[in-house]
Amino acid sequence: MPDETAIEIQSGGTLPAAQRVERLVVIVALIGLIITGLPQKYTGEPWAEFVILLLGGIESARILHRFLALLLMAEAIYHVLTLSYKWFVYGLKPILFPGGKAFGQFFSRVFQNFGLRSDGEAGSGFALKIEYLVLIISTLILIVTGLILWNPLTALSILPGEAIPVAQSIHSNHALLLVIFLVVWRFAIIFLWHPQRQKLLAERDQAASPRPASEIAGRRQRFLPVALVIAALLALGLIWFATAEQTAIDTVPRQVGVVYAPQAMPDSGDVNVGAALWPTLRCAFCHGDEAMGGPDGQPALRNTQMTFDAFYEQVRVGKGEMPAFSAEDLPDGYLLHLWAWLSQPAS
Amino acid sequence: MRNHRASLLLLGIGLLSLFLGFAVSVGVTFAQDETGSEVETEAEQPPEASNTYCLLCHTKPDQVWHLSGGESLSVTIDPEVLARSVHGESSSEGALACADCHPGFRYPHPPTTARTIREFQLERYASCRTCHEEQYTRAQDSVHGEFLRAGRVEAAVCVDCHGGHDIQTPDVPRQRISLTCGRCHGAIFEEYRTSVHGAALLDEDNPDVPTCIDCHGVHDIQNPTSTLFRVRSPEVCATCHANDELMGKYDISTHVFDSYLTDFHGSTVALFEQQAPDVVTNKAVCFDCHGVHNIQAVDSGGDTAIRENLLTTCQQCHPGATADFSNAWIGHYPATLDSHPGLFLANRLYQILIPVVIGILALLIVSEIIRRARRQSG
Numbered sequence: 001m002p003d004e005t006a007i008e009i010q011s012g013g014t015l016p017a018a019q020r021v022e023r024l025v026v027i028v029a030l031i032g033l034i035i036t037g038l039p040q041k042y043t044g045e046p047w048a049e050f051v052i053l054l055l056g057g058i059e060s061a062r063i064l065h066r067f068l069a070l071l072l073m074a075e076a077i078y079h080v081l082t083l084s085y086k087w088f089v090y091g092l093k094p095i096l097f098p099g100g101k102a103f104g105q106f107f108s109r110v111f112q113n114f115g116l117r118s119d120g121e122a123g124s125g126f127a128l129k130i131e132y133l134v135l136i137i138s139t140l141i142l143i144v145t146g147l148i149l150w151n152p153l154t155a156l157s158i159l160p161g162e163a164i165p166v167a168q169s170i171h172s173n174h175a176l177l178l179v180i181f182l183v184v185w186r187f188a189i190i191f192l193w194h195p196q197r198q199k200l201l202a203e204r205d206q207a208a209s210p211r212p213a214s215e216i217a218g219r220r221q222r223f224l225p226v227a228l229v230i231a232a233l234l235a236l237g238l239i240w241f242a243t244a245e246q247t248a249i250d251t252v253p254r255q256v257g258v259v260y261a262p263q264a265m266p267d268s269g270d271v272n273v274g275a276a277l278w279p280t281l282r283c284a285f286c287h288g289d290e291a292m293g294g295p296d297g298q299p300a301l302r303n304t305q306m307t308f309d310a311f312y313e314q315v316r317v318g319k320g321e322m323p324a325f326s327a328e329d330l331p332d333g334y335l336l337h338l339w340a341w342l343s344q345p346a347s
Numbered sequence: 348m349r350n351h352r353a354s355l356l357l358l359g360i361g362l363l364s365l366f367l368g369f370a371v372s373v374g375v376t377f378a379q380d381e382t383g384s385e386v387e388t389e390a391e392q393p394p395e396a397s398n399t400y401c402l403l404c405h406t407k408p409d410q411v412w413h414l415s416g417g418e419s420l421s422v423t424i425d426p427e428v429l430a431r432s433v434h435g436e437s438s439s440e441g442a443l444a445c446a447d448c449h450p451g452f453r454y455p456h457p458p459t460t461a462r463t464i465r466e467f468q469l470e471r472y473a474s475c476r477t478c479h480e481e482q483y484t485r486a487q488d489s490v491h492g493e494f495l496r497a498g499r500v501e502a503a504v505c506v507d508c509h510g511g512h513d514i515q516t517p518d519v520p521r522q523r524i525s526l527t528c529g530r531c532h533g534a535i536f537e538e539y540r541t542s543v544h545g546a547a548l549l550d551e552d553n554p555d556v557p558t559c560i561d562c563h564g565v566h567d568i569q570n571p572t573s574t575l576f577r578v579r580s581p582e583v584c585a586t587c588h589a590n591d592e593l594m595g596k597y598d599i600s601t602h603v604f605d606s607y608l609t610d611f612h613g614s615t616v617a618l619f620e621q622q623a624p625d626v627v628t629n630k631a632v633c634f635d636c637h638g639v640h641n642i643q644a645v646d647s648g649g650d651t652a653i654r655e656n657l658l659t660t661c662q663q664c665h666p667g668a669t670a671d672f673s674n675a676w677i678g679h680y681p682a683t684l685d686s687h688p689g690l691f692l693a694n695r696l697y698q699i700l701i702p703v704v705i706g707i708l709a710l711l712i713v714s715e716i717i718r719r720a721r722r723q724s725g
Binding site: 040043044049052053057058059110112113114152153156157159160161162163164165166168169170173174176177180181184185187188192193245246247248249250251252253254257258259260261262263264266270272273276277279280282285323326331333334 | 408421423425427428431499501513515520522523526527529530531532533534535536537540546548549550552572608609611614615617618619621622623626627628629630631635663664665666667668669670671672673674675676677682687689690693694697700701704705708709711712714715716717718719
């Protein structure tokens with residue numbers, strides 16, 4: 001399979017440029033998503049707030065997070081198409097897609113570590129395969145939940161309301177789980193397992209049956225238009241999902257109300273407000289704390305039978321020793337509340 | 348005829364003598380010009396203006412000062428009212444003298460340039476500063492001070508809230524606070540008095556509910572329409588609603604504030620408050636959902652009303668929200684298997700999964716290290 005080897009591994013064991021770019025994009029997107037995402041999960045923590053500040057604030061962090069998510073989704077689309085190309089045109093299976101053998105290797109390794117099985121060469125190809133599987137599953141979970149959170153109104157046209165908090169919980173918790181897994185797993189790959197990618201390629205190539213060049217050319221001709229259409233549709237879908245919904249208005253409308261509004265006459269007097277008013281007014285100096293009359297014969301005012309108009313007139317004009325009270329002293333609105341209370345018999 | 352003239356002259360001299368005698372007895376004389384300003388007519392310096400001295404005139408009924416703008420300022424003082432004020436004889440710190448607040452107001456009074464009562468108040472209120480420097484300075488930095496400097500003469504100064512000669516302890520009874528603010532903010536007061544807070548204060552004399560100053564501050568009241576006030580407002584609510592002891596009395600969970608801070612809205616607002624308090628954010632704060640002065644108990648309308656109100660509330664910021672969208676809000680309480688089974692199970696799954704994965708990975712690494720050590724030693 002010289003053609004395929006050229007696709008996967010160049011001389012000297014390095015990846016071809018397209019795959020190196022792809023790998024770089026995945027690394028940048030994942031690290032970026034972690035840096036912009038985890039601080040959002042831990043916003044109350046000083047370290048998280050520091051990172052958000054470095055990112056230019058929470059809104060910048062969110063925009064960046066979404067951009068990186070789009071990058072990862074675009075890369076996922078490209079990855080699926082290239083894998084499909086290799087499989088359809090050359091008949092090559094993805095080397096990292098784990099089968100039962102990878103899990104067998106993994107458990108053998110674990111059993112050997114604990115002395116439950118005699119030491120032998122269990123192989124370490126499982127490390128890359130399991131990591132790949134976890135990445136695929138996790139990316140799918142994070143993309144689906146992320147899109148729900150990105151477009152909650154659209155998502156709720158087919159999902160129940162509880163889907164939003166559920167998606168939020170899964171998205172943030174699963175991201176944390178993935179970070180923990182990747183950090184530990186990568187540590188083990190680099191320092192303990194040293195899996196050989198070339199070995200996996202060689203294993204696959206041995207198992208593959210080479211196709212004649214004419215068949216490859218024919219398959220390529222059939223694949224490319226279909227792939228182009230699918231790629232275009234997926235790209236349009238991505239753009240639509242990124243721009244379709246404006247979940248919230250940009251600016252919360254300010255509360256509109258009259259702030260400066262000297263007490264006007266309300267529709268009706270409130271007995272409780274009147275009761276609360278009385279001890280704050282100097283009326284109580286003469287008419288008593290309960291408006292039941294003063295020590296020098298000032299009249300009791302409770303259960304007054306005066307009409308409000310008469311009451312109003314007396315307060316504003318005064319009578320005998322009682323001084324007049326202006327609207328500044330006792331606003332009209334308060335006067336009605338006061339009269340409502342005075343009209344009630346004392347309890 | 349001559350005798351008649353002589354009699355009139357003598358009578359005039361007699362009356363003039365009587366008038367001068369009276370004037371000398373009180374030490375001063377005055378006249379009022381056309382504008383109502385009093386002008387000195389005698390060079391003799393008046394005696395020290397004691398309260399008794401001032402009240403000689405100012406207890407007379409219907410004493411008014413005609414201002415050039417046409418308004419009449421009542422200057423009659425009720426000694427009883429003055430005595431019972433915080434600055435009166437009943438004060439534990441001793442009564443203030445009239446001249447303490449009206450320096451230079453010995454008789455005859457100096458002329459005033461004030462054309463209206465309001466101008467007169469604005470001319471005079473700075474005298475409070477003599478004793479209340481801190482409060483005065485803070486008030487100058489407040490929204491009232493800001494508006495006053497911008498020419499809004501109705502903006503409150505000391506006497507508008509505290510009164511003049513009848514100043515009482517401003518927070519006794521506690522209702523006095525909101526009733527005072529309500530004098531100028533009548534429309535807001537009408538909303539507040541029927542709110543869950545206002546009704547409890549005015550109807551039940553509840554000592555725990557907030558009056559105006561608990562949310563807005565006292566002298567350094569900030570502009571409540573400012574961005575800064577908005578992003579800080581959740582902390583204002585948290586003063587009471589994150590207080591276990593206080594909320595415990597009313598069976599209200601203090602989890603409301605924690606849950607807000609971990610929520611999308613709350614976490615954003617908290618970050619804005621810390622990192623960019625002057626930048627407008629469109630994320631909701633407490634009062635966007637619960638109302639400002641007209642806050643009602645969440646369950647005041649029954650379960651159906653809660654859901655309906657919630658949708659209406661969400662739609663203020665999310666115009667496309669449907670009933671399902673408002674169902675996405677799980678409230679301020681942790682999800683339970685009964686209330687939100689999906690969320691409860693998702694949370695529980697990861698509460699188990701994350702430690703289990705960490706444990707397995709740790710075990711794996713340890714076993715690898717042991718294996719290496721065993722191989723190296725073997």
